[in-house]
Every structure is written in structure tokens, then in C-alpha cells.
Amino acid sequence: MAAGLLTDLPPAYERALRLIDQAHAEDPRRIRLDASGKVVQETSIFSAAAGSSVGSAAASSAGKGGQDGDEEEKEKEKEVPYELHYAQKMTRWLRLRCPEASPVLQVACRAQHFRRWEMPRDTFPKTRPGYLTWRAKQKSQAAQKVTELLQQQHQQDPAGDALPQSDIDRIAALIRKEGLGREDSDETQVLEDVACLVFLDDQFDDFESAAKVDEDKMVGLLRKTWGKMSADGQKLALGMELSERARELVAKALSD
Incomplete structure (x- = not known):
């Protein structure tokens, strides 16, 4: 995925990203990446059991190679907190979707799933209403916790670089995806596009088996x-490198 360059951030926003990433690094779920940054193995992000690991599609295919080759590849692998990996993927896809993204949108994209592991999906009923309740609470919790974090930044260093309250409020509104679908919600739609692209790129192959859903x-x-x-998001999705299984399902989804 060739990435463009995002608009340079003022120091206060760079600091906000660092604080957000420090929080992401506390995620107990771990994901293993190969030398190219592709997923090798991850903790299941679809269950409450933070300690149980599941092999990804990449791990399954890698296991078919020679043992010596596997050992060499493993030496190049690294383990990172899942939420940090996800947030950085959001930024990489934002570069492609909207290289002119405002500082506020860049911060909101980075914090989209802020401390998501604290409220696992399995703590809500496995029903459509249960899912919708969980999703709404996740967005509300993420927006609230990011607001608190960014406000603390100003309280701890009043004379230093801090985000204006109006920008903090806007970041929270974007995380909540307020106004999505309205004509004046361009930034919210960009964030939604990026979240969908990350799902297709990073989570889709494991979702079918982990969530135990049929075709x-x-x-x-x-x-x-x-x-x-949006049309721009769909265009990027069509150019994405997907697994053979994912391409098959996408073709079926778009055939009607």
C-alpha cells in the first residue's frame, strides 16, 4: 500500500497523537507482524478472552512452508499491541483516502477505537440489538476518554501546546460519527471510509472463522x-490486495 503524505501537524496535535498511541500500547491483546508489516498471528479481537490467540489466514499459509524458512521468518516477526497496530493502519489508509486531512480528522482517525478492549463485544448479548448497543457505547466511551485525555494535556501543561476545546469537541464528534450521511459531514464520511478500508484490509479474513458466520x-x-x-472509498477498496477468499466474497456481494 503506497502511502501519500498527510498534512503536517502542529506540535499540539503531534503530542496528542503520541498520548493516544501511549494509551493504545496498553492493549493486552497482541498481534504478530512479519517483516513487511502483515498479520501473522493475533489475539482474537472478536472475543472477551484477551489471552487466547488464533492463527490468521496469513499464519495458516505460512505454516505450509519449510521449517527452516519458517524459523528465519519468525526471527523477523515482531509483536505489537493490537490497538496500536489498528490505529496506525487507520492513519495509513487516511493518507490514501484524504492526504489533505485536517489535524482534527487525523487525531480522530487515530483514536477511533480508543481503549476499545475495555468493553469487549462478548459482554453484550449476541443479538442485533446487543451489537448496536455495544457499538453505540463504544463510540460514546471512546469519545469521552479521548476528550478527558486531551483536556488533561492542557491541565498538566497550561503554558505549553494544547488543543483548543473546540477542536477537542470536534474530535469527539467525529469519533461518535455525528452527522454521518448528511451533506455537511465530509470529514465524518472520510473517517467511515477509512474504518471500512481497515476492516477489509486487516480484519476481514479472520472475521468469518472467528465470528462463525456462514457465507x-x-x-x-x-x-x-x-x-x-463513499465512491472514493469504494474505489480504494477495489484496488486493495485481498486474499482469494475475500475477493470471491466481494465479487458475490457486488454481483447483485
């Missing part, structure tokens, strides 16, 4: 994901 539901999920994206 029809996966196709339905893809159609919903596709419908959430």
Missing part, C-alpha cells in the same frame, strides 16, 4: 460495508 451472512456484511463507503 450468506458474510456477503450481507460486505454489502453493508460497501454501502457505508
